[in-house]
Amino acid sequence: MNGAVWDWAYAIEILPILGAASIMTVQATLGGFVLALILGLAFAIGRMTGPRWLRRANTAVVEFIRSTPLLIQIFFLYYVMPEVGVQLDALPTGILALGLHYGAYCSEVYRAGLENVPKGQWEASIALNLSPWTTFRDIILPQAIPPVVPALGNYLVALFKETPLLSAIAVTELMQMAKILGSESFRYTEPITLVGVFFLVFSLLSAALIRRVERQLQRRSGINRSQAQP
Amino acid sequence: MTPPTDRADTASGPRPEPGTSADAIPAGAIPAGAHPMVRFEQVTKRFGDLVVLDQLDLEIAANEKVAIIGPSGSGKTTVLRALMTLERIDGGVIHVDGEPLTHMRRNGALVPADGPHLKRMRGQIGMVFQQFNLFPHMTAVKNCMEAPMTVLGLSRDEARQRAAELLAMVGLSDKLDHYPAQLSGGQQQRVAIARALAMRPKVMLFDEVTSALDPELCGEVLNVIRELGAAHHLTMLMVTHQMGFAREFADRVCFFDSGRIVEQGPPGQLFNAPASERTRQFLNAVMQAS
Numbered sequence: 001m002n003g004a005v006w007d008w009a010y011a012i013e014i015l016p017i018l019g020a021a022s023i024m025t026v027q028a029t030l031g032g033f034v035l036a037l038i039l040g041l042a043f044a045i046g047r048m049t050g051p052r053w054l055r056r057a058n059t060a061v062v063e064f065i066r067s068t069p070l071l072i073q074i075f076f077l078y079y080v081m082p083e084v085g086v087q088l089d090a091l092p093t094g095i096l097a098l099g100l101h102y103g104a105y106c107s108e109v110y111r112a113g114l115e116n117v118p119k120g121q122w123e124a125s126i127a128l129n130l131s132p133w134t135t136f137r138d139i140i141l142p143q144a145i146p147p148v149v150p151a152l153g154n155y156l157v158a159l160f161k162e163t164p165l166l167s168a169i170a171v172t173e174l175m176q177m178a179k180i181l182g183s184e185s186f187r188y189t190e191p192i193t194l195v196g197v198f199f200l201v202f203s204l205l206s207a208a209l210i211r212r213v214e215r216q217l218q219r220r221s222g223i224n225r226s227q228a229q230p
Numbered sequence: 231m232t233p234p235t236d237r238a239d240t241a242s243g244p245r246p247e248p249g250t251s252a253d254a255i256p257a258g259a260i261p262a263g264a265h266p267m268v269r270f271e272q273v274t275k276r277f278g279d280l281v282v283l284d285q286l287d288l289e290i291a292a293n294e295k296v297a298i299i300g301p302s303g304s305g306k307t308t309v310l311r312a313l314m315t316l317e318r319i320d321g322g323v324i325h326v327d328g329e330p331l332t333h334m335r336r337n338g339a340l341v342p343a344d345g346p347h348l349k350r351m352r353g354q355i356g357m358v359f360q361q362f363n364l365f366p367h368m369t370a371v372k373n374c375m376e377a378p379m380t381v382l383g384l385s386r387d388e389a390r391q392r393a394a395e396l397l398a399m400v401g402l403s404d405k406l407d408h409y410p411a412q413l414s415g416g417q418q419q420r421v422a423i424a425r426a427l428a429m430r431p432k433v434m435l436f437d438e439v440t441s442a443l444d445p446e447l448c449g450e451v452l453n454v455i456r457e458l459g460a461a462h463h464l465t466m467l468m469v470t471h472q473m474g475f476a477r478e479f480a481d482r483v484c485f486f487d488s489g490r491i492v493e494q495g496p497p498g499q500l501f502n503a504p505a506s507e508r509t510r511q512f513l514n515a516v517m518q519a520s
Binding site for chain 2: 121123124128129130134142
């Protein structure tokens, strides 16, 4: 009866195939997240410092992205971009969609971090004649980012868990591979379960990684240093 | 942020000579022939309906030490913030070392200054803040190296040497690699002074630099300022509540109220024989409090 529900031999047989597909999942996750981190920061800075029209446009784009489903955005990019002459493979399209979608969310996180840097830091930078670019790079960002790393990390895990949506445009990530295996063997229990286990393990690993980065940043920032003599 | 105002109109056209407005008392004018390092000409600053600086005329000679006193909300901090370009002024012109601060001459007219002009002018001014505003993620020495390296283009070694010298001058040579959170308030404020000095300004602004400190820590900061005044050719302008220090340190004391200088003069004169009733009231209130 055990064999009827769960076939260990089959599970072990498909493990390497799913392992190979997981590389695609990791690629999509990392690519999408790096893009989201960059776009999110650009959105946040544009929304805070740009001229009025840019701030408005920025807000509109961010709200639009956050208010529409990721699956629709993936389809839209995949089927509409070629119509306007942009030919991208499935994986880059997926990365772009993930990056845009999560970039919009990350921008809110960045914004909170940037707004929490005291005004006095900007004023000291002006008094020291630092350029706006230097101020951002050396003074503001190093103080704005460490406190929001946990929130950004949550989005990394969330993004990771949404990569199966890319199977909709036939990116052969884990979920797509599980469906392919299932349709070949008519056994879905093993591939789908293994995919679930894979996601669980990677989510736990990345959560641990984020906590480490967080601690590292706090140690380096000096903000959490022992309060010294009164 | 206040919207940008067109200040070209206030910058041109005839205006009274500085120091001749009705309320300014000529006793505080800088000595004849002295080189004016800072000059406020009819400077007005408003926050909404509130007039914070009311057609202010103020001249400060090179190397002069001027203390600004007055009740809170009298506009005294705004003088420093306007000079540091942290506040945009709504009227009038500020000159630093003979050049307009937030304006520049173009085709004979004064127009709002562009970035490079502002940068050049700001380079002559240093400011120390009430809340220190040190960069919390940098050590004391890094705080003092950042601007010399990125703005003045000093090498890491040059900047470090300069920073170390200045931190030694303020008595912190053993705290170079401490973060601000590891320093006491008085030590942090001394780092902030060293950080401002590292840019070699001609004018130093001190904005209530001891107000955030426990009383027993004020002395170490005031000592540093005292030594600085004695040893360096610096024009110094300080907003302070420390009447004793103002009396001892300043060449001139300006009493501010409602955005104007009510009275100014040498400390002995202003503290011992104030001419204005308003000054007398203020000094009495302060003396009673302390």
